[in-house]
Amino acid sequence: MPNSSRVNVILGWAIVVFSLLLVFVWIPLDTTTGVIERVRRQTLIGDSMAPMIAGIFLLIGGALLLVFERKASDQPQIDPLNLGIVTLMAAVIAAGFLIMRFAGPAAVEINNLITGSDLEYRLLRDTPPWKYIGYFLGGVLSITGVISLAEGRFSIRAALSAVCAVIFMIAIYDFPFDDLLLPPNGDF
Structure with missing residues (x-):
């Protein structure tokens, strides 16, 4: 077991960390509007909606990799x-x-x-x-x-x-x- 690969765990954590940075740091710093904007009683999509949805899907994917991680002996090797x-x-x-x-x-x-x-x-x-x-x-x-x-x-x-x-x-x-x-x- 000491030489077994932990590819899914490493990949899962990398995706979770990247998506959290994306959602909470990169997108807010890179866009001027929020997810939804209200302008003169109109509700409009903000600049950050599409990348925020993508970041959330990445977070879900990374979390699924961690939750359903297989035994180390069953994981593929890099x-x-x-x-x-x-x-x-x-x-x-x-x-x-x-x-x-x-x-x-x-x-x-x-x-x-x-x-x-x-x-x-x-x-x-x-x-x-x-x-x-x-x-x-x-x-x-x-x-x-x-x-x-x-x-x-x-x-x-x-x-x-x-x-x-x-x-x-x-x-x-x-x-x-x-x-x-x-x-x-x-x-x-």
């Missing part, structure tokens, strides 16, 4: 193959974020070259279809890539699952709220 897969997944997600960040502005520039227009993405970031381009392409790439790495192969089913998941997230986060910008549109 080895170079596992670290390589995690590194590949992080690279796929980073590539998805880069595409999410730059696909919308690139699409506007391509449109300007083709049509001779003088559009600016900053002014279009909350108008369809421009506001969906980066979020959709980056999200589909991230989800498809992670599923493909987990399955060990690319599949059309993974890509279709990613498309459905991203459309579902757009429907949940964008359609009901007039004052919410999908990432990364708030950065422009």
